[in-house]
Structures are given as C-alpha cells and as structure tokens.
Amino acid sequence: MSVxxxxxxxxxxxxxxxxxxxxxxxxxxxLPHGEPPIAPKEKxxxxxxxxxxxxIFVSLGIEKLRLTGGEPMMRRDIETIIRKLVKFKADGLQxxxxxTNGYFLPDRARGLKSAGLDRVTISLDSLxxxxxxxxxxxxxxxxxxxxxxxxxxxxxxxxxxxxVIVRGHNEDEVADFAAFARxxxxxxxxxxxxPLDSGHEWDRKDVFSGREIYDRINERFPLVKxxxxxxxxxxARYRFADGAAGEIGIIAPVTEPFCGACSRIRLTADGQIxxxxxxxxxxxxxxxxxxxxxxxxxxxxxxxxVYKKEPRHFINDPGFVAPSRSMSFIGG
Ligand code: SAM
Ligand code: SF4
Numbered sequence: 001m002s003v004x005x006x007x008x009x010x011x012x013x014x015x016x017x018x019x020x021x022x023x024x025x026x027x028x029x030x031l032p033h034g035e036p037p038i039a040p041k042e043k044x045x046x047x048x049x050x051x052x053x054x055x056i057f058v059s060l061g062i063e064k065l066r067l068t069g070g071e072p073m074m075r076r077d078i079e080t081i082i083r084k085l086v087k088f089k090a091d092g093l094q095x096x097x098x099x100t101n102g103y104f105l106p107d108r109a110r111g112l113k114s115a116g117l118d119r120v121t122i123s124l125d126s127l128x129x130x131x132x133x134x135x136x137x138x139x140x141x142x143x144x145x146x147x148x149x150x151x152x153x154x155x156x157x158x159x160x161x162x163x164v165i166v167r168g169h170n171e172d173e174v175a176d177f178a179a180f181a182r183x184x185x186x187x188x189x190x191x192x193x194x195p196l197d198s199g200h201e202w203d204r205k206d207v208f209s210g211r212e213i214y215d216r217i218n219e220r221f222p223l224v225k226x227x228x229x230x231x232x233x234x235x236a237r238y239r240f241a242d243g244a245a246g247e248i249g250i251i252a253p254v255t256e257p258f259c260g261a262c263s264r265i266r267l268t269a270d271g272q273i274x275x276x277x278x279x280x281x282x283x284x285x286x287x288x289x290x291x292x293x294x295x296x297x298x299x300x301x302x303x304x305x306v307y308k309k310e311p312r313h314f315i316n317d318p319g320f321v322a323p324s325r326s327m328s329f330i331g332g
Contacts (some may be wrong), residue, residue: 012062015267018330022035069269080115105144126173127173167206181248188249189251272284
C-alpha cells in the first residue's frame, strides 16, 4: 500500500477538500465581514477535477476525505460529488465526511446519506438564540438544531458538533454543551479560537484554553479520558464517568499543539494544496492538472509538496504572522 510521507516521517492519511469559499453565515471568528471577492468560477475545481485528484490521493494512501468550505452545502448538488467520491471505498478510502454549519440539513440530510456520506460534523457555537446570532451573524439557531435532528434521523452517525469557544462570548455554555452531548448522544468537539479570522482580530487573551474547557465540564460532569491511541487524532477524548451517552473532545491547537501527530493536508476550492492550516505558501495542483500533466507527473507533484509539510505551526512564536486566507478559504 502506498503512503504519503513528509520529510519528518509523518504519514498523511487525511485530506480536507474545500468545495467553495462562499458562506451564508458570518461567524466573527472566521468571516466577519463577508466574503472577499470570490475566485472566478473557472478558477474553481470542477466536480470532475475533484473526483480525478481525490482518486489519485486515495491511491497514495489517503483514507479519510472530509468535504468542507466555506459552507460546502452552498455548492450546487453536492450529492453528485459524494456519489463520485464514495466509489473510492473500493480503493482504500475508509471515511467520507462533511463539515457544515447545518443550515441546509433539515431538507437535505437524507439525500446526503443516500448519496453515500458516512457522517457529518455540524458547527454550533451557542445554545442561546442571541449568542448564536451574535457569533454567527445569522438568527437561525432553531434551523441548525433541526438540522442536527435531521442528520440523526437520517442515520449520519456518529454526529460530531464543533463549538469554537471564545472568551467573553460562549465560555459560560461549555458545561451546557456537555449536557447537550449527553441528552442527544453526540460527540462534542470544543475548539480553541485560532488566528484564522478574516478580520485579523484574533487576540491571545480571547482564547479559552483546552484546560479551562476541561475544568468547566469536569466540575459538572466528571470525565474519564478515553483510552484511545491519539495517533493522528487532533482531540483529547473523554467519556462521562457516570456512563451517560455522548462524548467530549477538546481540540487545543493554540495551548497544546499536536503538530507532531498531524496527518492532514488540505485542498482549497481553487485547487491549491495547503500542507498546514497556517501555511503561508500554497501549491497549485489545479495548474498542474490543467497543464495536461500525466497521472505520474501529478503523483510526483503531490509527493514533492507533501514532503515540504511544515514541522509545526508557529502561533506561539514571537514573529508569528497569520495566514492571509481565513478558515473559510482554507477549508476548516
Ligand atoms: N461552514 C462549515 C462549518 O462552519 O462547519 C465548514 C467550514 S468551517 C471553516 C469549519 C470549522 O472551522 C467550523 O467548525 C468552524 O467553527 C471552525 N473555525 C472557523 N474559524 C475558526 C477559528 N478562527 N478558530 C477555530 N475554529 C474555526
Ligand atoms: Fe461560514 Fe463555517 Fe466560516 Fe461560519 S465557520 S463563516 S459557517 S465557513
């Protein structure tokens, strides 16, 4: 079996594919001022191109594909690309997932499941209507909650819920989210606020740390660390000591970096490979594919790019410069 390796010996098994830069939300930690001019359509990878390069990635040992964005469900008919990608299960793909803000799920969760999607991660930053609106820019908490219920009904299991915890906004809800995980039997993922907002307003003092998140939950619902090999997992995972349903994961890239175990690369909607969330350079797979390169030449290009993957991020270094593209462009 092939495997992509970087110069530090890390095996790359996980590819995140952004389907679009566009989004119908305005999360203040991501895209507060709306989308900058969107890449023209001809610069975006077509579904045929995405299928072609994903097939190559799978042949090189990628086992997990996650569709993201922007809001991936804003791209027309994503069921089509899911149906194409699911065929790669025959070649070693193990997991096909989607990260979404949940807005379109009430009507479309069933269609995603029948197209072959394995599971969804849904973002939900607050259980309070006013805070949800303040954090996402849209007043649609009820719709997202209905989306979570629809995903569950459709059998898109297990459901993960992402909450970015930002001091002064939603840290008082951490334990309530744990209660939500128990009640709805979902896997909560708490994420530290990273310097990936398009407004470049990130401030270290706004980061509510993984340790603080743990303490808030553990006070109300004692936690037991899950005895799973962390491997390339980005989250530290816990179950509830009393045996209740649900799971907690804490993702702390700022205060407890996990770069040594990173197995990810990303493909932006306009076809650029990014070897780290915080990369300051991108590598145009689109240009290589469109130049008429052979499959072997494309493989060589991918291998050489992966080899250059950064050792770690530099958020905690004095001279840190945030990438110019926000999370919505990079594909979270
Ligand atoms: N629109 C979809 C969504 O919101 O789920 C998918 C794309 S979004 C960029 C993917 C994930 O990145 C979301 O869970 C979001 O909360 C997270 N995210 C965005 N900006 C972030 C930041 N500055 N720090 C930490 N997480 C962030
Ligand atoms: Fe849109 Fe997701 Fe970014 Fe929020 S986090 S603005 S929903 S891309």
